[in-house]
Amino acid sequence: MSDKTTLLAKTTHLQTLLTHFKTSLTTTTTPPPSLPATTSPNPLPLLRDASHLLKAQTTKLGLLLLNEPFTPSAVIKVLSACEAQPLPAIMGALELCHSDIWGGMMAREVRLRVDVLLGAFGEILVDVVRKAEGGIVGVVEGERGRGKTLASTGLVWGACDGLIELWEMGVVGLTVQKVEGFRGMIVDAIGELKEWGEDEEDLDEGFGGSEGDGGEEDRDDFEDMFSAANKLPSHRRDLRDLLDETLRVLRLVDMLYKAVAKRRIKTFPVKTPPLEDEAARVQVKTLDGVVALLKSIPESVDDLANAFYELDAEDATSILTKITTDAKAAATAVEKSWTNTADEFTTWRSKFEEALSKKAGKEGEKPKETMILPFRSN
CATH class of the missing domain: 1.20.1420.10 (Talin, central domain)
Structure with a gap:
């Protein structure tokens, strides 16, 4: 051969x-x-x-x-x-x-x-x-x-x-990388939704004054048909209020990702030899659970954006509720440190949930004015 x-x-x-x-x-x-x-x-x-x-x-x-x-x-x-x-x-x-x-x-x-x-x-x-x-x-x-x-x-x-x-x-570095990627998707969505909701000049200055009945109603229909995917129609006050609340919630969720990455994922106790004792496996299961929630939230945010673009206030409200629930669940899952003790994040988590549940006022509320990330100590 x-x-x-x-x-x-x-x-x-x-x-x-x-x-x-x-x-x-x-x-x-x-x-x-x-x-x-x-x-x-x-x-x-x-x-x-x-x-x-x-x-x-x-x-x-x-x-x-x-x-x-x-x-x-x-x-x-x-x-x-x-x-x-x-x-x-x-x-x-x-x-x-x-x-x-x-x-x-x-x-x-x-x-x-x-x-x-x-x-x-x-x-x-x-x-x-x-x-x-x-x-x-x-x-x-x-x-x-x-x-x-x-x-x-x-x-x-x-x-x-x-x-x-x-x-x-390692486990910690990979998980931090993934979570930062999930957070990046949320930050992008905040920017896109904010841009979508910004006021714009009239689509056609003379359109609303055309002859015939129902000029204002026709204008609203026109905006709904041709502007939904690009801009929030000016007459949809319900969507405007919901968008303001959504942006407030998403900014808080963005803070959650930073806090969890800093105070929980980066402090995860990776052991050598491998994590084969039962307590360590419970910690791994907890980490997997919170990462799964952090992964699902950007997926929900994507669905939420689509609901806004389709001008579906009911669907957007439902998805926003799910995002809020998942964010609270993620924070609660790692409420205490990996040694099962209360720390700065534990206190912050309570304030986070309180802020998440509080409806925004007329001008909305910026999370940074009422929330301080638990980053001061190592």
Whole structure:
């Protein structure tokens, strides 16, 4: 059997293995109960080390594909090393990253990034097949192949860096990053809704004075039809009042995200070895619960904005109530510190709920005038 034939067989085998790995990503696994900590090492350093190794092997592989003469035996050696070490190590680390130990956020992110890595490595295997089967190619085809190999190598590097980043961030860093992203969506929505509600010049100065009956009513209908998605119709006082209340509530919710990130997520007690005692798992469950609420609120805010754009005051009111309820639930879930003691956030949470429940006055209320974030102490 020639080296090229052996290389194609090895590549096909690895492609099948990657397919199996990707299929396993959709399978939910349940961690064994109450195993000693020594049986479950931290998966993040394992992901880091395996990713560094795969990145190095991919660099070798890319150089072998780019440089002449093409040496199938050398490529086989690199592929065998990838199959023997980094790929199974990455999948093993994935199996260790159970949600009840490392948190749902980290478990999902590891799974997602491993999926990206497997797809990227699959691309460079396609390049191996192309090179092995290509024989002598023209200059143009050769340059295209080089570009494809460079791109595939870059994809693997990026995917490896993504897994290494998880080790650098850890559970706390990743969760803070996600929560800040959720908060960013709320801040964007505040800006968009504020702009939508700003007063504008008359759409057509002469429209309301046209001949015929019902001129003012016709004008209102015109605004409803053509301005809803861009501006709040001037005659919808009910929506104006509701929008003012919505902006007040969303500014308070924005403060909640800052407070939870600072006083609860950044102080989350990540332990080494992994969180396998029952008390620690309860803390992980609490963290997952509050993050789920913080994730759902921007989704509700998006629905709320759509309700405003559709001029549906009833639906907007209902969604705003849900946002308020979820915000209170998130604050209550982490009312006390991770050592189950009252602190500055505990006091702030009571004031937050009081402010959230209080209706705005005629001019509205700015949260910063009545609320001080619990950031003074570390």
